[in-house]
Amino acid sequence: MKCSAFAVAIGLMLAPLTAAAADVLPDFDAMGSRKVTFVWERASLKANFGFRDALDAKVVDKVTSGLPWTVVLRAFLIRDGQSAPVALTGQTCRITFDLWDEVYRTEVLTAYGDRKQVAPNLEAAMATCTELRGFVVAHQRVVDHRFRHRLAIVAEVNPISPEMIEQLKRWVSRPAASTQLRPGDALFGSFAGLFMRELGKSDQTIVFRSEARVQGP
Amino acid sequence: MRLRLIATSIAIFWAIGAVASEPTPVQEPHDPASVQAPAPPLPTSASENTAAIEPPVAATPSYVIEHIVVVGNRKTNRRVVERYLPFARGDNLSPDDVRITRARFRLLGTGYFRTVDLSLRKGTRRGAIDLVVNVEERNTIVVNDLWLGLAADASSDGRARPLAGYGGASVSENNFLGTGVGLTGALALADRQLALRARVTDPNLFGSRWVFEFELLHNQARDFFGSRDVLVEGASSARDYASPEYRRTGGSISLGHDIGTSAQAFVGLRVEGITADLPKAASHVYGLEVQPIEFHLFRDNSYLSVLRTGIVYDTRDDASLTGLGTHILGSADVAAGPLGSDYVYAKFSVRAAQYVPLKWNHTIKFEGFVGAVFGNAPLFERFYVGDFTDFLPDRVLDLTFDRRSSPNFLNTSIVEQRYGEYAAKLQVEYRVPLYRGSKALYGADAFASFGFFGVLQQRDLERSITGYNSGSRIPIDMTFNAGARFVFAIGTLQLGVSNFLSFLPVQASQGAAQ
Structure with a gap:
């Protein structure tokens, strides 16, 4: 039940991407670049990369608090000279510290299957989520061998679902604190809700593109 | 359209809602574009440094x-x-x-x-x-409203005065003594006018999801009546306006509850005593006829007891700098003898606003209002023309500050109207976001609005106002405004040109009937 709810949540997060991937992809040219290595395995393009900089003191506090720490990753394969991606794939990784067993439980959800592990320490658990090896990027049929492609990565830490944000807006615009029927009576709600403007869609977002380019097999 | 030059001063209308506290920083969001982290160490296999214990693996604890x-x-x-x-x-x-x-x-x-x-x-x-x-x-003392403005009123002897100031404030402590109960006090002042409000709000009555409110009110108010040639019995000299004074003292209780995630419903009862100092008789020229002035109050002491129900539907994305969504306010009031009321009437009103985002990030707001009063409602429950035009100050805590009529850009009988039993308004507002931030200034919008409204009296339905042709009998006018709206961490500031224009020497005459 929990897994299905989690999967639904992941689906909700990724659904808008598949519908309008180009809309959520940050400016490709403005991204910093990082080392990403590619390998063709059978008919699949796979990538190796990492973003360990997602780990900081706040993350340590968050994870050890016993509440889940989640990274939702999206990888866009973009042909040179184009802005719309030719392929999009994603992964969700979650770390939960088991307060009583004192281990880190990780859960990785991809389109190719789910994987659950137990890590003895945070470093190891973080490696599961932030160091990806053999990450399937695309099938060869969507990669035109005549062109070179680069990979763009968007990794969101503890993203808030659009549904949750919508619900928040309801709460803060109508804080249930007045029965007055005047248009201006939402004022306290509006100012209590100003934090919404400071609230990002995630705790942290890491964006980068591959230094290297890859061609079809 | 006949326009007459009236020398007036320039006024600044400043509507500000402010909070005496800083905004609530919750998290430290990271701008995706700004996160250009240095190249990480070479990716290594998770399995290499993960002492992974392969199945069986327990699910989330x-x-x-x-x-x-x-x-x-x-x-x-x-x-x-x-x-x-x-x-x-x-x-x-x-x-x-x-x-x-x-x-x-x-x-x-x-x-x-x-x-x-x-x-x-x-x-x-x-x-x-x-x-x-x-x-x-955080600090929960909130300045809900601060009213400062200039109006044109009348002196105690009914003589028109070009300029008078008014002001007021509404302040809340929304977490009184840490109980979660809100206390609100409001005050409005003008020449020989005073309005006071004290309100207690419990957003979770007895731990439930019911909102409870109790409010006390007191108004020492006056109003300005008469179109032309005003005669008041007992007055020693001719006057421009009949300016009766009245007092209201009472209180209300109300309950509210959420309906789903986007709506809230209310029901409440307000009881008040009214003492009105009215002239025994007063008349003015209405259209082309001399008619008695109706003050819509009982002389001396009377009581009002009104049951109110209302509903709010709100899907706006932001209450301050709205980009999209719907906001609907609907209410129905009933005052009847069995409730102990001398005033017997029913009042219905609906205000709806739809915010439509445009592709280029601008927003159009369509707003409509329609309301009707049936029966003998007191004047402060009737529809006041100043609440519909941008060129007159709105009522504040039910006080009216301005004696003037609507500008009458369309040369209709609207110039004869002050209060009506029926009112409607359609307005379009175009908003251009100028700035969005997350620090001291949260946003700034330029806006321009344009609309039409009408305020109609029942007596004009029963008998047409004289002196107006068929089309001009319809008491409608247009209104417009343009300016900028700033949302600061300390509140909202709106500056509009209509308030300036209302005091510039361009104003409609007293109507076609003159």
């Missing part, structure tokens, strides 16, 4: 809540925090329960706290945990 611990609440009662938690001692809790995140934001949405963090810690026995709610309180 599940705990039993042993204690709920609230930390950092210096003023707010612990029970107020617990009200917003959907958990209790002994409940099973999974760390990935979405209610944990929801509870955090629900607490932030109260406005009582600057930050809210939830965490778990080991309990005293295996499988048990303490749910720790760490809060940082």
Whole structure:
């Protein structure tokens, strides 16, 4: 039940991407670049990369608090000279510290299957989520061998679902604190809700593109 | 359209709603574009440094809540925090329960706290945990409204005066003594006018999801009646306006409840005593006829008891700098003899606004209002023309500050109207976002609005006003405004040109009937 709810949540997060991937992809040219290595395995393009900089003191506090720490990753394969991606794939990784067993439980959800592990320490658990090896990027049929492609990565830490944000807006615009029927009576709600403007869609977002380019097999 | 030059001064109308506290920083969001982290170490296999224990792997752990611990609440009662938690001692809790995140934001949405963090810690026995709610309180004293403006009123002897000031403020403490109960005080002042309000609000009556409010009101008010050639019995000299004075003292109780996620319904009862000092008789020229002035109040003492129901439907994305959504306010008031009311009437009104985002990031707001009063409603329950035109000050706490009529850009009988039993308005507003930020200035919008409205009296339906041709009998006028709206951390400031224009020497005459 929990897994299905989690999967639904992941689906909700990724659904808008598949519908309008180009809309959520940050400016490709403005991204910093990082080392990403590619390998063709059978008919699949796979990538190796990492973003360990997602780990900081706040993350340590968050994870050890016993509440889940989640990274939702999206990888866009973009042909040179184009802005719309030719392929999009994603992964969700979650770390939960088991307060009583004192281990880190990780859960990785991809389109190719789910994987659950137990890590003895945070470093190891973080490696599961932030160091990806053999990450399937695309099938060869969507990669035109005549062109070179680069990979763009968007990794969101503890993203808030659009549904949750919508619900928040309801709460803060109508804080249930007045029965007055005047248009201006939402004022306290509006100012209590100003934090919404400071609230990002995630705790942290890491964006980068591959230094290297890859061609079809 | 006949326009007459009237020398007046320039006024600045300043409507500001301010909070005496800083906004609530919750998290430190990271701009995706700004996160250009240095190249990480070479990716290594997770399996290399993960002492992974392969299957069997337990699912997410599940705990039993042993204690709920609230930390950092210096003023707010612990029970107020617990009200917003959907958990209790002994409940099973999974760390990935979405209610944990929801509870955090629900607490932030109260406005009582600057930050809210939830965490778990080991309990005293295996499988048990303490749910720790760490809060940082914020100042909850809020300046809801600050009114400062200039109006044109009349002196005590009914002579028109070109300029008079008015002002007021509404201030709330939304977490009184840390109980979560809100206290609001409001005051409005003008020449020989005073309005006071005191309100207690419990957003969770007895821990339920009912909102309860109790309000006391007191108004010492006056108003300005008469179109032309005003005669008042007992007055020693001719005057421009009949300016009766009246007092209101009373109170109201009301209850509200959410309906789904986007709507809220209210029901309430207001009872007040009214003492009006009215002339025995007064007349003016209305159209081309001399008619008695109707003050819509009973002379000396009377009582009003009115039952009000209302509903709010709100899907706006932001109450201050709205980009999209719908906002509907509907209300129905009934005052009847069995409720102890001398005034017997029913009043219905609906205000609806639809915000439509445009592709180029601008917003169009379509707004409509329609209202009707049936029966003998007191004047402050009738539709006042100043509430519909941008060129006159709105009523503040039911006080009217301006004696003037609507500008009458369309040369209709609107110039004869002050209060009506029927009113309608259609308005379009175009908003251009100028700035969006997350620090001291949250946003700035330029706006331009244009609309039409009408205020109609029942007597004009029964007998047409004289002196107006067929089309001009319809009491409508247009209104427009343009300016900028700034949303600061301390409040909202709106500057509009219509308030300036209303005092410039361009104003309609007293109508076609003159």
